[in-house]
Structures are given as C-alpha cells and as structure tokens.
Amino acid sequence: MTPAEAKNKIAALRAEVARHAELYYRRATPEIPDQDYDRLERELADLEKEFPEFAVKESPTVRVGDDRLDGFSTYRHRQRMQSLDNTYSEAELREFHQRLVKLFARDELAYVIEPKIDGLAVSVTYEKGKLTRAVTRGNGEEGDDVTANVMTIRTLPHELTAGGTYPVPDLIEIRGEIYLTLAEFQRINLAREEAGEALYANPRNLAAGTLKQLDSREVAQRKLEIVLYGVGFCEPPAADTQNHYHELVKQWNLPTLERYWKAVGIDEVWAAVQELDRLRHAFAYATDGAVVKLDDFRLQREAGSTSKAPRWAIAYKFPAERAETRINAISVQVGRTGVLTPVAELEPVLLAGTTVARATLHNQDEIARKDIRIGDYVLVEKAGEIIPAVIEVNLKRRAPECVAYKLPAQCPVCGTPTIQLEEEVATRCPNVNCPAQVRRRLGHFVAKACLDIDGIGSAMIDELVDKGWVKELPDLYKLRRDDLLTLGKSVEKSTDNLLAAIEASKGRELWRLIHGLGIPHVGVAAAKDLATHFREIEKLAAAKMEDFIATKQVVIAGIGETMARAIVGYFNEPRNRAMVTALLELGVKPQAPTAKVTSSSVFVGKTFVLTGTLPTMTREEAGEKVEAAGGKVSGSVSKKTSYVLAGAEAGSKLEKAQQLGVPVIDEAEFVRLLAAGNENSVS
Ligand code: IVH
DSSP, X not given: OOHHHHHHHHHHHHHHHHHHHIIIIISSOOSSOHHHHHHHHHHHHHHHHHOGGGOOOOOGGGGGOOOOXXXXXXXXXXXXXXXXXXXXXXXXXXXXXXXXXXXXXXXOOEEEEEEEEXXXXXXXXXXXXXXXXXXXXXXXXXXXXXXXXXXXXXXXXSBOOOOSSSOOOSEEEEEEEEEOOHHHHHHHHHHHHHTTOOXXXXXXXXXXXXXXXXXXXXXXXXXXXXXXXXXXXXXXXXXXXXXXXXXXXXXXTOOOOSOOEEEESXXXXXHHHHHHHHHGGXXXXXXXXXXXXXXXXXXXXXXXXXXXXXXXXXXXEOXXXXXXXXXXXXXXXEOTTOXXXXXXXXXXXXXXXXXXXXXXXXXXHHHHHHTOOTTOEEEEEESSOSXXXXXXXXXXXXXXXXXXXXXXXXXXXXXXXXEEOTTOSOEEOOOTTOHHHHHHHHHHHHSTTTTOOTTOOHHHHHHHHHTTSOSSGGGGGGOOHHHHHTSTTOOHHHHHHHHHHHHHGGGSBHHHHHHHTTOTTOOHHHHHHHHHHHOSHHHHHHOOHHHHEETTEESSTTOOHHHHHHHHHHHHSHHHHHHHHHHHHTTOOOBOOSSSOSSOOTTTTOEEEEEXXXXXXXXXXXXXXXXXXXXXXXXXXXXXXXXXXXXXTOOHHHHHHHHHTOOEEOHHHHHHHHHHHHHHOOO
C-alpha cells in the first residue's frame, strides 16, 4: 500500500469505526455484528501502527466510544473507566501472557478468569455504605448519571452489608455490567411482536436502550439486572487481589458473577476459558467471551495501561456461531400499522443449539445494502443474539438466474398498492382495513397491556376477521352470541365467558384504551401520562400540537415532539376519530385515574420535609415527585411529618427529625419507595 493509499484508507476506516461506535454505544442499534466491528477497529489500529504519520493523536477517550446522551447530567468518574483489548485467537491470548512474563520476569503469574457479560458498563458509588450514584462509562472520563434508573434494579442493595472481617469502605466506585436475562429479553420481544412493534436484536441493545430511558417508571417495568466485577476507586483500599475483591462483593451482599476461575500460568487460563465456553450457554445472561485479569492489584498497577485498555487484562471473545444456508423464499409480514417486513425462509440449519429456519430481513434498504436474493446462500449468525441475523451473501455460490429482490408493489394480503413515505425506510400497505392490519390491531387491543380481554387468542382473531365479523375495533362490541356459537369449537360456556370478558373491558382504565388504539410511539408509560393529563378520550382526541408542546417546551412530562406529532396525526384521521366515537357509543366507558396521581399513590396522606443537597435531583424535583405521588411537602418538621428526605449538609431539620423520631430517608430510599409504589400501583 502506498502512503497516499494508506492515508485515505485510514481516514475511511476511522469514519467507519466512528459511525458504528455511535450506533453501538449511543443509539444501541448496531448495524453490524460485534465481530465485524472488532475487525474494523483492528484493521485501523494495524494500519496506524504501520503508518504512524497518519495516525491522529486522539484523546484516549475517543478510543472507548461514548455513550452519553442529551437529557442526562454527566458525572466525572473518580477513576477513569477503561475498555479492554480483545482477541479471538488463542495465540494472541498466549502473547498477552508472554508480555507479562517478560515484564515481571516470572512464569507463574496468577489470573482470574471471568465471563464477559454482554451488557453495558456502569460504575456504582457507595458512600459510607450507602448507594449514592450510578454512572455509565460515557467517554471513560465522564458518563451519564443513571442513578434513578439503576435504583430500580431490585437485586442491587441500596446499602452494603458490613461483614465483621470486611468493613465497608468510606467511598467505593464499583464497576459492573447492566444486563437483561435472556428470559426477560424474550418476554419483552414477545410482547412487542404481539403489538406489531420492531423487535430488539439482542439483550444488550435492549438493556442499553432501557437504561437510557428518561422515565424511571418505564425502566422499572423491564427487569434490568446488574453484576459487579471490579473496583474503580476505593478509599481506604479494601482488597489487594481480584479474588479477594470477589469475596468482598459477596460479603457486602452485592450481585456477583455466578462463576469465575483462578488459574496460574497460561495453560490453566486456557483450560478455564474453554470450560467457560462449555458452561456459558446455561447462564441466565448472554456472554460473548472470557475476561482474563491478572490477580494481584500491585502487579496490575505495575503493568499499567495503554490509552484504551489495561495491559493486565484482556478479553478473549468466543467467535459468534455462524452457518451457511440457503434462502428458499422471502415471505412478507404485514404489521399493525401496515409495515411490510420481509422474512427470509431458510433451509433449516443448526446454530448455537437451535434449528434456525427464519430470519428477519428488516426492510427494503437492508436487503438492497446486502444485495440479498432468493436462492442465495447466506451466512446466518446467532451470537448473544436470540434472533438470527443474515450477515452476508456468499456471492461465489450465487446462481446466475438469481435476480435482485424487491418488496411487492401490492400488499400480499389485500392487494392494495404499497407506499413508501419519504422520511421512512418502511414500505407500507396504506389500507387500514387490510385484514392483516385488522388482525394485528385487534391482537394489540385485546392484549394484557391494553384492554386485557381474556379468551381471544390468535386463532380466534383469525376466525373473527376471516368471517368478516370484525372489520374494525368497534365490531368487537357488536359480536352476536348466535354467530359465535357457530364457530367450530365454541361451546355455550366459553362463548358466554368470552362475551362477559368483552363486556367487562368496556369499563377498563382510560390508559388501557389509549394504549390499545395503537398510536405509533405511545407505549404504556405514555398512555398513563396522557390519561392523567387529559382524563377523557375526547379531550385527547381534540388536542392540538400546542397542547403538548408550547414554544418548544414540553407541556406533559414524558410526551415529546415525535409522540405529540403521532398523536395529533392519529386523531386528524377522520376514520380514527369515527372509530373512537363508535367505541364510546357502543358503551365503552373508560375510567379516568381516580386521583390526580401520575403513577402511584404511595404517598397519599404522607408529608415530606426536604433538606440538604440530594445527590441527583434538586429539592424542587423531589418535591414534584412527592406531589405527583399524592403526598405533601412541608417546610418544617413536626411530629406529623412522615419522612424527612435528607441530602448532604442537612442542618437543623435533620436534627429536629432525629429528636422527634421522624424517619429520615436518603435519596436512594426515596427512589426505592417511589419505584415500589409504581410496581404495586393499579394505575
Ligand atoms: S473488566 C479495566 N470484566 O466488557 C477493566 N469487563 O470490552 C475493564 N465486561 O467495558 C472491564 N464483563 O463493559 C470486565 N467480567 C468483566 C466483564 C467486562 C463484561 C465489559 C465491560 C467492558 C467491556 C470491554
């Protein structure tokens, strides 16, 4: 390669790496598998080594990606959060050990081998044993303050348990990984599929997207988990080896790794890595490798770090499981809002322990980008991913008669010509009466998180739509007992149960109806906010943009501009307004929230006094939360005060509370009370 070529290649690679880092760290929607990203990074690093004259002297932080987003306040780590060098090769793992052998002039180095959990890094601070802060890695120097969201994690204690032999340090920044179990990932995706919403490709993206939600109530509904695997900063120092640290973590009652290994010398390390690979598929979380760490903290310090990563640790990544198979056909699914999703029907192939026969191809752009054609042999991957992805086409095996694939110009279900809106990648069937859309809409409407009508499964929906009895949602309330009794398996009892369930759904909470309408972007939390604010469906239907957004200011917490546009757009459509009117005329009578309470009424009848500086919110914000949950805020402490919420440098009010025996809580406890209330609330 000539220097001129190298210069161009380096610039191109750097742009490419930066684009994928943005998609991965900030947006949690990567376009390429981790392995391909690692390869790009490696290629760039190698070229920069060969042509150092073109290497840009970036600040080290550029190298670790940056996950910070607008809407969060940033917080500076006391100790920088680094990333890890990684490798897919045993030889390179051995070289890592050899470098350390040379450095310390001895062979018998002790290591700890841990699973590499596929989640996102977080730093959790405990001050005098109390959980005070949680921050994402950000750019390594400073990250997003996600304390309120992390406090919704049930397994993370808000106070460390002091063990006799292991006193709790004054201040400790503990590093760990936030993740979703595979089971929780599947639960959420299944619910999204039922609702015709886009699926998340893997638990890591879903965990990252969840942690970065601005609304902790939304976060509490998805069960995030955490595991702690390292010390960032600790005063006074508590452990002197990684092994010792793991013991401390257990002693303090923090969530720990379910397995880790000790090893001396590289052969034992390699044996442990292989054992981990055998066992990891049974773990509750997705793992993508092994992290090998020098055990002794003193040796760690001596080994030091490069700009990106420590020299005393390395990640050995397990190759993603891939297989080649043929695309026999491409089928097209029509979603609730008419979006056409192409799905590859594959020659079944065994991959990571399961048989894979289908893979989503997302949309026309994605098919064009990878030039995927019917009859092609393609590489299918299932890494931490549950949903298999088509990675690339094996062009060497392409038959000459294969032609480029285009999504149908007509809806495969109702035949209406499809459209593609300018600002969208999705191709849509514009016919709102398309049976496929009606089926999906109905499925969503009756789902648990909407009108919760028991007894209408997908087979029943198909029958209702195929018979032409349900063409739009209000038809559900016009179903006749005699008709239902003619359905093959129907017996009187189940028909009566079904009719009773439909009848009961008329009086459900307003938010359920709002959610059930299937307005794009409006999920459960937003539906609850809208119900609280508008209190009547007619008022919501009549709302204008300025009722949501006033001169760029959000009027209703939790409802931003995109959602506001979607809502206004939805009710601007005469057909949708007519449908809501029809529902009401048929006796649907949604219940407005009882009190003016946003999410829970845990604090009804409770009086709070706020004092001192809270770690993550202002006293005003805390006061708003108290009032939103039905409580009152008072300026002075008396025997009637229910709680004193105290932050740093709280003065006389704290003393008074202690004299009177009024419970004093910190922000962590406060957030826990709120979250606990949300969980129990019927809302
Ligand atoms: S140690 C300086 N241990 O992998 C040491 N990281 O690719 C930094 N990760 O940023 C991390 N499991 O988010 C460590 N057992 C483990 C891990 C782990 C997962 C993540 C972590 C880190 C990334 C580096």
